[in-house]
Amino acid sequence: MMVETEQDAGELSPLDREAHAWVRRLTSGEATATDATALRQWCGRSAAHAAAFSAASQFWQALGPVGESLAADERAALARPRFARPGIMGRRAFISGALAASAAGVLIARPPLGLWPSYSELQADFRTGAGERRQISVTDGLSIDMNARTSISIAADAIELIAGEASFAMPDDSSKRFSVVAGTGRTSAVNAHFDVRHTGAMIRVTCLANEVQVEHPDRTVMLGPRQQVNYRPDAIEDVVTIDPAVASAWQRGLMIFNMTPLAEVIDELNRYRSGRIVLMNASLAQSPVNGQFKIDRPDDALAQIELGFGVRRRTLPGGLILLS
Structure with a gap:
């Protein structure tokens, strides 16, 4: 080549x-x-x-x-x-x-x-690139909506979310349990609708309808509608209540930030553009961000970050942007 x-x-x-x-x-x-x-x-x-x-x-x-x-x-x-x-x-x-x-x-x-x-x-069975979304259908009526920069592999006993974010939905009349493996945890359900996000060492599971079970070496938790849990390799956090409209905003082509730490906002922007944005000023990482932006216009959010926090942008080859 x-x-x-x-x-x-x-x-x-x-x-x-x-x-x-x-x-x-x-x-x-x-x-x-x-x-x-x-x-x-x-x-x-x-x-x-x-x-x-x-x-x-x-x-x-x-x-x-x-x-x-x-x-x-x-x-x-x-x-x-x-x-x-x-x-x-x-x-x-x-x-x-x-x-x-x-x-x-x-x-x-x-x-x-x-x-x-x-x-x-x-090497994943299904993969999306920067800013790309994809919907796939698997056996038994399972529907998967893949967000950008997402990789999934499918085996007989489980679906593995290697990286990225995806929404999983089964028909209401489904009676077969299916599982999604991400990192050190396994999320299983019968006829639920839930999202799984795998970013670095952190995995986030959000239940949007019915009930899901999240197994982790630390412990097992059950999630109902509007509930969410995060886990890392060594621990699973407490269950929290969330706004499903915000959690699933990406499925409507939106990024919604509500007092979201700047570091998490930058992680989200990196999903929708080529290259990578890196925050060099660690003191700003936890600064809260509010706003709503279109997924297909991530640089609009980047411009607002520059103005709102007074950071300086340095652009390097390969699409790398340093904010300091």
Whole structure:
């Protein structure tokens, strides 16, 4: 596979320009499993190819506190236990093991700053890119509405939400229980309507109709309509009551923020645009944000953040925006 390279890249060598072109392709929001396979083959041509891609990727890890945050996230991801999921993990575990054999493979498997989908996401049965939504129907009448940047794999005994957010709905007359695995938890129901969001190490389950059960190594909880629970690898939080119109706003093409911490707002904006926005000023992370924005216009919200908090924007290659 040939990748278009930049014509004006300063003093970069032709090999380095190709490596940076790969990074741009991966951050475009349109990368596929075929691209990931082609990249692995490109990196395998020689040690120089692998080193060039590593250098292009690790540029993002040289961004001070951002790099430290990434390192902490990766350590947590490697350390966390996984929920048993027969029939789902085998293929990706094998792929991840093969990729880990080289430094370039590690960067493909665990991208710096989440700038592009991980290899496991690219290998999902169904996947959406930046700003893309998709509806799919599974057996027994199960309907799945996938939000942007979402990856799902389907096995006989469960659906795995690898990353992203999705809404699951069964017919009211359904009598078959189905399960959704995300991180260290399993959510199961018979005829419920519920959302599951998997962002980093945090998973959020929201019940919109009927009843769902959330199993976690810490404990098991039951959710009724208008109830929500968050869990991490090591703990599950208390159940809270929510406004379903806000929780499911993305299904109507909206982002609604009601005293939402700025860090969470930026995470949401990153779902709907290519590249990545990074908040460099940690003191603003918990600052509350109120507002309603259209999903297909995420930069409108970004402009309001710049004005409202007086932050300065710095745009870097690959769609990376630093707010300080």
